Amino acid sequence: MHPWYWQNWQGLPYLTCSLLADWSHGFFTQHFWSRSPETELTQVLHTHASGYRLKQVHGNKVLTPAEISTQLQQAQQDTDNNSTWASADGLMSEQPLQALWVASADCTPVLIADTKTGNVAAVHAGWRGTAAKIVPQAIHKLLVGGSKLADLRIAMGPAIAGEVYQVSKKTAVEVGASILHHEDEEAMITALQGFPEPPVLSDEKPGHVRLDVRRVNYLQMEMMGISGEQIAIAPYCTYQTPEHFFSYRRDNLKKVQWSGIVSHEVNLKSS
Template sequence: MHTWHWHNWEGLPYLTCNLLKPWTHGFFTQWFWPRSPHELTQALQPGALAYRLKQVHGNTVLTPQEIHHYVNTSDDDLALADGLITQQPLQAVWVASADCTPVLIGDVKTGQVAALHAGWRGTAAKIVPKAVKRMQAHGSSLADLRVAMGPAIAGEVYQVAVEVAAEIGSTIVPHNNPEKIIAALHDLPNSPLLGDIEPGKVRLDVRQVNTLQLERLGISLEQIAIAPYCTFQTPEHFFSYRREKQKKVQWSGIISISK
């Protein structure tokens, strides 16, 4: 069982995961709002360079060197993407979330890291497998990757339309028929679906879908950690868009190391 630890910076709480111990990293709480990733990087490792994105619920994964090609000049000169990956040492990559899953990945051999924003749309577009494949293209072996999924909305409280669940489920169950996809998902030993009393709805565990996607790539469960916190059900620590309908976020980041 992977362990998660609470830390404090200036009296404010943030989380780390033992699976990512080689890297300075943090899954920050709402109490750091509205501090920027630049400030949070100074909390973790002064001197590291911070990179962030204008997230758009897609599956584009960029390196810091590629950011300027995707910049949206009308919005703070931020690149439109949902994942960052870097091999250069002392680069901090950040993602924001408020129910979606923040995913931090590190490679124990190369030191390279990734930070990904995996909501249901990004998960349906397989952002996490896409990032893993980019890391492989940069020299990573699957066995060397460590994946931590931070606080996000839990399946038991995340109601979605059956059509949404089928769209996401098609990344695991290669069917075109939504009913067959849903039935096959329910039959899985670690099903990401729970029933719902409302017709046409189910409860969906997005982090479990990402886990299943990673397993299908060949990554073992020992290489994956899921934070035991639900943003919706932990108002004392985390913003939840479903709960508050406010565009406030918590940041998650990891800093690359040289190997």
């Protein structure tokens, strides 16, 4: 199990993971939520980095900063589209000192780093994005960019825990279809509950179960050939930790917490 550590910036706490110790990164608490990720929060991580964020849409698209520029330029040519941010749920760096940010409010923030290239990715994985395999999509994009599976390190930040995340069986089946196949809904639910550390738990409400989205993402990565030693899961539930994290399921308010990571140069002699 990889240790997690609390850091402090001007009296405000944020969380880091030992697995990503070589990268400036942080899973920020709700106390930072009104600060700009592109400017203020990026400065917390690295004073010379450029910050990037997205308009998150619960999909599985992953963009690079160059692709963001292209999308925004195209949007400017469309008089009906005055978007400030590109629409996607994942970011991948192309060069050093790019700070990538995702927002979450029960969904899973996933930070990925490559020990050999120094490249990073940041992913917003809600249940819809997880059903659409956004984390494998981000990993595939890193592989196309020259990464190797064995060199990746992945940290999943604070998110709503399966023990308290009640969803319909239909939702659980949609997410579960990303890791196994069953035509029958009940057979799918039973199969998911039969996994070691099952991603689906029973619920007292008819037609509902409890869903562990982070566990499904873990299983997706495991099926790609990524080992458990390469993955860390934060020991915090947004719903059950109100002193640190905002939870949309708990509070039903439009607030978020930000998670970010900065790419860097790699000294090839030491790698």
